Amino acid sequence: MNAPNTNAPHVAILDDEPEIRRMLVDALEESGFRTTAYGRATEFEAGLKRAQPDVCLVDLGLPDRDGLALVHRLALESGAAIIIISGRAQVQDRVTGLELGADDYIIKPFDPAEVVARIRARLRKPRPDAAAPAQVAYFAGWKASFERYVLINAEGVETPFSHAEGEVLRLFLESPNRLISRAQMQETLGGAAGESFDRAMDVRISRLRTKLCEDPKNPRLIKTIYGAGYIFLGDVRWE
Template sequence: MHDALVTILDDEPEIRQILTDVLQDAGFRTQSFARAREFEASLKRQTPDVCLVDLSLPDTDGLALVHRLALERGAAVIIISGRAQVQDRITGLELGADDYITKPFDPAEVVARIRARLRTGARSAAQGSTTAQFNGWTAHFDRYLLEDGDGQETAFSHAEGEVLRLFLESPKRLISRAQMQEALGGAAGESFDRAMDVRVSRLRTKLREDPKNPRLIKTIYGAGYIFLGDVRWN
């Protein structure tokens, strides 16, 4: 975990320096960028373990960038933004971010949130299996793809993959909101609950579920979710 690479994208030099210092003191490798263009060019050379992304960027729409990162890269994405409104937080999480930290922030909290994301990833890696089959579907967690019985592939984001893996590791058991929050990290509250609802909705769409009567991912109102598929890990 301590060899993990964290990239920082923020146009404020002071913020970049604060984050670089605290992360390096905590044992992480870091790279920092002031412009999205330089940041995205670096992604072609290597994929970091965690990306810290500010939303207010001078050369691109931060939310659009977060969405691309979530869909195209295997890195966890944490938004660090001065936009403190609940709707901004919800939108960021809906678009695929794994966590959302508002400015001004406590540097120690940033380190704690990054470690929580990496622990989640380490638990997944420790399971050993990267492919699961269920009800005519195959989930490829190494490639972030769902494959149907005809070989048609649909991409899912890092955040959606964490929720799917949680379901597939505990089939036919109720998973409460509290269990999801504990397993996936992030701050509890309205924005977390909303983000989970959106991720589950998107997974249902990708699994071609009937939204009014889903067969695989059932909502147990007031309690949580239950995954009803028959799962085999490879």
């Protein structure tokens, strides 16, 4: 057997059904990912302290934790992309999961190839010959660290943001003073277009405004252009 590629993206799987864990491990490792699988949330949380994965696949129906509460904590504390895998198929369940910070939501039963494709969409990287993206941005008295997933104000107070919020923030900061349409956001960030995507974007932008101490009725940085999209107003310096 070939030794695992230690540079391959690491996917942590949390599902209490052994058959699903095996299916996901087989599909992901065959596609070049490293995996660690857990049947209980306590084991999963202990594993995260030892190694930070690039992606977390989380089932909501867990025997020892509330799945949605776990997703919300991961979104606040982890830099990993979070994908829910659940048998809960109602629209409200999907919206709630996205509101709590998940990046994507896959309904059981699923095709393992779809999970692999969704993960790859979340881990899009620059071409090998492209320069590594800058990880720190300065704007309007704020510092945003995309390595540590924190916003730092002029007084040095840190406010964490989730991976999902960071995707939206980076998109704005990389295109300041330019209109970004919903279609552009969907194309850049991935995910299926529609009500769930629009709702997820609304939630992430609202949270970013709160963390940036914006007036929700008259934000000065992230402006909504009704019927067109959003504009981030301000000068941005990257390091």
